[in-house]
Amino acid sequence: MNLDIYSELRKLAKSSKYQTIYGSEKPLGLRIFKNEYDFTDIQITFLGYLSFYNQLNIDIVMGDVDEMVLKDTIFEDSYIYYKTRNRKKQRKEDKKKQEQVKKENPKKGEPKVDMKSQWIFRKPKGFSRKPKG
Amino acid sequence: MEAKKVVPVVKEEVKEPIKEVVPEIPELTKEQQEVIDKETEQAKKLMNQDLTKVAIENNEYEFEVEGKKYKVVRPTTAQKQEAYTKKVTQYMKLLQMKDDNGNFIYYPDKKLREIYKERGIDVDEYDRKIEGLSNERNSYQEKLGKMLTDNPVETEVNILKEEIVKINDKVVEFTVARNSLLEYSLENQSIGFLYEYLTYAMTLVQNDKGEFVKCWNKFEDFKNADSLLTNSVGVYAGMMLGSMM
Numbered sequence: 001m002n003l004d005i006y007s008e009l010r011k012l013a014k015s016s017k018y019q020t021i022y023g024s025e026k027p028l029g030l031r032i033f034k035n036e037y038d039f040t041d042i043q044i045t046f047l048g049y050l051s052f053y054n055q056l057n058i059d060i061v062m063g064d065v066d067e068m069v070l071k072d073t074i075f076e077d078s079y080i081y082y083k084t085r086n087r088k089k090q091r092k093e094d095k096k097k098q099e100q101v102k103k104e105n106p107k108k109g110e111p112k113v114d115m116k117s118q119w120i121f122r123k124p125k126g127f128s129r130k131p132k133g
Numbered sequence: 134m135e136a137k138k139v140v141p142v143v144k145e146e147v148k149e150p151i152k153e154v155v156p157e158i159p160e161l162t163k164e165q166q167e168v169i170d171k172e173t174e175q176a177k178k179l180m181n182q183d184l185t186k187v188a189i190e191n192n193e194y195e196f197e198v199e200g201k202k203y204k205v206v207r208p209t210t211a212q213k214q215e216a217y218t219k220k221v222t223q224y225m226k227l228l229q230m231k232d233d234n235g236n237f238i239y240y241p242d243k244k245l246r247e248i249y250k251e252r253g254i255d256v257d258e259y260d261r262k263i264e265g266l267s268n269e270r271n272s273y274q275e276k277l278g279k280m281l282t283d284n285p286v287e288t289e290v291n292i293l294k295e296e297i298v299k300i301n302d303k304v305v306e307f308t309v310a311r312n313s314l315l316e317y318s319l320e321n322q323s324i325g326f327l328y329e330y331l332t333y334a335m336t337l338v339q340n341d342k343g344e345f346v347k348c349w350n351k352f353e354d355f356k357n358a359d360s361l362l363t364n365s366v367g368v369y370a371g372m373m374l375g376s377m378m
Contacts, residue, residue, distance in 0.1 A: 005188075009185055012185060012186065033191060034192075038192050040192045042188050043189055043192065045375065066282070068285055069281050072294060075290065077274065079281050079282070081275060082277075
């Protein structure tokens with residue numbers, strides 16, 4: 001794929017038409033492509049861009065980033081890069097904190113086992129597979 | 134006796150007119166010009182059809198060339214496997230291919246880089262430059278991204294944007310130079326073959342009954358086909374396959 005096709009793909013993915021279809025795909029069952037599976041490379045790339053712009057629009061609405069971001073593809077890429085890096089850094093820090101808690105208080109760090117979600121198969125008392133007779 | 138005046142003879146420098154080196158361009162025949170015009174027209178037509186929109190709609194594309202209907206369909210797993218086997222065969226064939234003097238014609242990427250180094254061209258240096266520039270770009274992107282989250286000033290963000298544009302241009306320049314140096318590596322040649330083979334396998338033509346059947350019976354038929362058709366097919370196949378494998 002040449003660069004022109006990528007820029008064209010981005011324009012389409014950013015358009016309100018495709019963003020609406022993407023947002024309504026699950027709740028309303030609208031479909032983006034004619035084919036349901038066996039996606040081509042260009043379709044997979046397009047799905048990636050749809051998700052990219054969906055995230056960007058959410059972040060603008062939430063006030064995480066200025067609307068100016070949509071003025072240039074370099075702004076868009078830079079913001080998403082910054083966000084991804086930040087998230088990775090945050091995860092690392094969280095992991096470090098968790099490990100620290102485990103070291104300081106090993107019992108607290110152990111994962112809890114939720115007994116409610118476990119199925120127990122036990123024969124009821126007096127139950128027998130043999131036919132009565 | 135009157136002393137003879139010795140007048141030094143100054144040879145006038147004769148300046149030869151600078152010859153302009155103009156590559157000789159052979160004149161195109163009427164037929165060749167017609168083919169070029171036809172292909173240009175066809176390419177424009179494809180673009181006018183809003184290629185990208187058509188391409189994302191479905192996993193098969195239907196189009197017409199000179200009144201005949203063609204279809205490019207996503208390759209099946211069996212077709213991909215067959216193409217991969219052919220690629221390996223082609224790789225082995227190229228690996229052993231020699232010229233009239235008994236020298237190998239194609240070399241693997243690694244060996245080709247060594248040969249270039251002996252000739253004073255460092256291909257690895259291009260890779261290092263590209264990597265360095267990518268890291269530099271990442272650093273600018275992080276700064277710009279952060280700026281955009283907190284009341285950005287247009288002039289400031291534009292300065293960073295310009296820096297990224299400059300880096301992107303350099304990356305493109307080095308990538309093109311590196312890729313053209315390695316174009317004839319065994320790896321690149323066999324990948325090119327793989328794309329050609331898949332394009333051949335993916336193309337169908339409508340017969341008189343209206344059914345879509347295989348366009349070419351043999352790969353050789355595809356190689357000898359009208360470039361007007363193979364170029365159109367290649368555009369669609371390229372978008373379907375992307376940079377697979």
